[in-house]
Amino acid sequence: MNRRRAALACALALTTGLALAGCSSDSGSGGEPELKVVGAFMPQPVSDMAAGFLVVQNSGGTADRLTSVTSPLSDDVTIHETKNQKMREVSSFEVPANGELDLERGGSHIMFMKLKQKPKQGEKVSVELHFEKADPITVDLPVKETTHNPKKQ
Numbered sequence: 001m002n003r004r005r006a007a008l009a010c011a012l013a014l015t016t017g018l019a020l021a022g023c024s025s026d027s028g029s030g031g032e033p034e035l036k037v038v039g040a041f042m043p044q045p046v047s048d049m050a051a052g053f054l055v056v057q058n059s060g061g062t063a064d065r066l067t068s069v070t071s072p073l074s075d076d077v078t079i080h081e082t083k084n085q086k087m088r089e090v091s092s093f094e095v096p097a098n099g100e101l102d103l104e105r106g107g108s109h110i111m112f113m114k115l116k117q118k119p120k121q122g123e124k125v126s127v128e129l130h131f132e133k134a135d136p137i138t139v140d141l142p143v144k145e146t147t148h149n150p151k152k153q
């Protein structure tokens with residue numbers, strides 16, 4: 001969208017003979033974050049807490065940040081990192097340009113506290129991911145068995 005406008009500005013600059021810095025924004029630097037969520041799941045919770053895992057891929061040339069997560073399952077959803085096997089809340093996670101943010105078992109995750117109900121394997125939990133720059137993304141986390149770990153299959 002902005003990229004198209006930038007391209008148009010570049011074309012105009014060329015035809016009018018103006019030199020315009022930033023005309024190379026189509027080549028991968030600059031532009032907007034382009035986000036996609038893959039591999040989302042929630043292990044079936046065994047208490048009134050649950051964790052969510054997913055990967056946010058960014059095919060754009062600009063980094064973004066995951067700043068918060070909301071869900072109908074809980075009014076207390078935070079994002080956690082794990083350091084030395086202890087988890088702690090963070091205010092945001094970077095989604096690098098042309099890279100990805102991995103929320104995976106044993107590492108960073110979405111934390112759901114005080115669950116309003118306990119979702120079971122086969123059900124889905126809707127979450128909305130909020131970013132610093134990109135529009136929010138709504139994604140369904142399929143509930144998997146408690147020990148599910150796609151990286152270790």
Ligand SMILES: [Cu+2]
Nearest residue numbers: 080087109111
């Ligand atoms: Cu946690």
